[in-house]
Amino acid sequence: MRINKLELFHISIPFKVPYRLSWVYGTLEKAEAVILKVHTDGGLIGLGEADPMNPFTEETAGTVMVVIRDVIAPQLLGCDPTGVNRIEALLDQSVRGNPTARGAVNMALHDILGKAHEVPVYTLLGGKLHDRLPLLGAIGSGTAEEDASAIEALIREGYRTVMIKMGSLGIGEEIRRMVSASERYGNQLVLIVDANQGWHYKEALAFLEGIRGHAPLVIEQPVRYSDHVGLSAFRDRCPCLLSVDESLVTVEDAAILAHSSAADVFSVKVSKNGGLSKASAIARVADGFGLRCLMNSMLEFGITQAASLQLGCTLNNLLDCGHAYMSVLRMADDVTDFKDNIADAMVQVPAGAGLGVAIDDDKLKKYTVETLKIEA
Ligand SMILES: [Mg+2]
Incomplete structure (x- = not known):
């Protein structure tokens, strides 16, 4: 099995009520995330998510998308997604920081590994x-x-x-x-x-x-x-x-x-x-x-x-x-x-294979403010 396409969706969804945190962050009105779909030639799709929040994290949704496009994707495309530790070691060498971008990829690989073996990630x-x-x-x-x-x-x-x-x-x-x-x-x-x-x-x-x-x-x-x-x-x-x-x-x-x-x-x-x-x-x-x-x-x-x-x-x-x-x-x-x-x-704890979570593509489309597709 090989990774042949990545899709990224920058989503933005408001809170039900504004969320007041410490003075460092102030009052938040909405949450931003990047949803990642890792596609494989076998048809399996792995789901990942990055939850950057500057200045809690050093990343933003924009930097997550750029780092995945410019640094991670060139190494990921063509790889066997079930080699999670191999890919993790590769990215340890080539990507400094950027944990939420890395996290989205790692989640998606675990999702594929679980789905390939028809077992939950746990x-x-x-x-x-x-x-x-x-x-x-x-x-x-x-x-x-x-x-x-x-x-x-x-x-x-x-x-x-x-x-x-x-x-x-x-x-x-x-x-x-x-x-x-x-x-x-x-x-x-x-x-x-x-x-x-x-x-x-x-x-x-x-x-x-x-x-x-x-x-x-x-x-x-x-x-x-x-x-x-x-x-x-x-x-x-x-x-x-x-x-x-x-x-x-x-x-x-x-x-x-x-x-x-x-x-x-x-x-x-x-x-x-x-x-x-x-x-x-x-x-x-x-x-x-x-x-x-x-x-x-x-x-x-x-x-x-x-x-x-x-x-x-x-x-x-x-x-x-x-x-x-x-x-x-x-x-x-x-x-x-x-x-x-x-x-x-x-x-x-859900019993389904992989992460045990499904995406609603209509809602994904509704809340996406920016998208990116990267193919081999
Ligand atoms: Mg805390």
């Missing part, structure tokens, strides 16, 4: 340990009262883990939000705070001081991605688990963070981390250091979410809480059928 990864996983609900930045109404809506839908986005308000207001959520819901919910790099180290310490007795299970990325010293010092003083997200892109990042005791939890995202091969390696590094994984999500559509689920269901070191398989629910629409796996705030 079988290729050694088999699943979980048939279904609870969902994490994420709420944007707001006042304590706005948080309460958003959290109560999630509780009514069955969610038992809520991630509260912080890092856009003054630290006093963030403390009020945390204490209020803990007092009202701490006995029935797992609470996670994600500051998305929004604090300086001393603000992060002031937050810990202010929420004494009301700590969440996890605080994610309190300080800038590059501040490993701050992360490590914060972890020493933090009564709860410290998760790294923006700091954790490559397998090398994972090794350095683990070795420098800068985290308790790795926030794993299959697109951000460069695909299933790399995300799986990162999860193994975590396991080797006794760290746990939170299966987290960029602003993802169903292909990345399906790939993330195929990996998440095989891991023995998942954090004991909900995981971010709800990304498509916060969008006005999706181009796949992934949401059919979700009911009662749980996601069921």
Whole structure:
């Protein structure tokens, strides 16, 4: 079997409601992604997705398309797509960075490999340990009262883990939000705070001081991605688990963070981390250091979410809480059928071959703003 054509679709779909993150990112109105179809001479098509989000990632939808066209496609066309490790090694040598572009390709190759052998990708990864996983609900930045109404809506839908986005308000207001959520819901919910790099180290310490007795299970990325010293010092003083997200892109990042005791939890995202091969390696590094994984999500559509689920269901070191398989629910629409796996705030691992997700070509056409076709 040989790869004979790549098709790329830059899609743009609005959120149901605007999503307010830390000051680093501001308020988001829509999600952008690049959907990849890898065609083979045998007729099998592999699906991939890139979820770039500048300045979280260094990539944009435009750079993903250019890097795949100019650097990756010339090496991919004509290759046997089932040689996933061979292609991964080739791209390790020839492409620096660009993890979301690499991730889309790696997802699509796993999809083809699974479809060729008529097994789900989790079988290729050694088999699943979980048939279904609870969902994490994420709420944007707001006042304590706005948080309460958003959290109560999630509780009514069955969610038992809520991630509260912080890092856009003054630290006093963030403390009020945390204490209020803990007092009202701490006995029935797992609470996670994600500051998305929004604090300086001393603000992060002031937050810990202010929420004494009301700590969440996890605080994610309190300080800038590059501040490993701050992360490590914060972890020493933090009564709860410290998760790294923006700091954790490559397998090398994972090794350095683990070795420098800068985290308790790795926030794993299959697109951000460069695909299933790399995300799986990162999860193994975590396991080797006794760290746990939170299966987290960029602003993802169903292909990345399906790939993330195929990996998440095989891991023995998942954090004991909900995981971010709800990304498509916060969008006005999706181009796949992934949401059919979700009911009662749980996601069921699909039984289909490959990634177990199908694309809706009418919706793909509707939301595509730019397309590219590359043939051998
Ligand atoms: Mg995060």
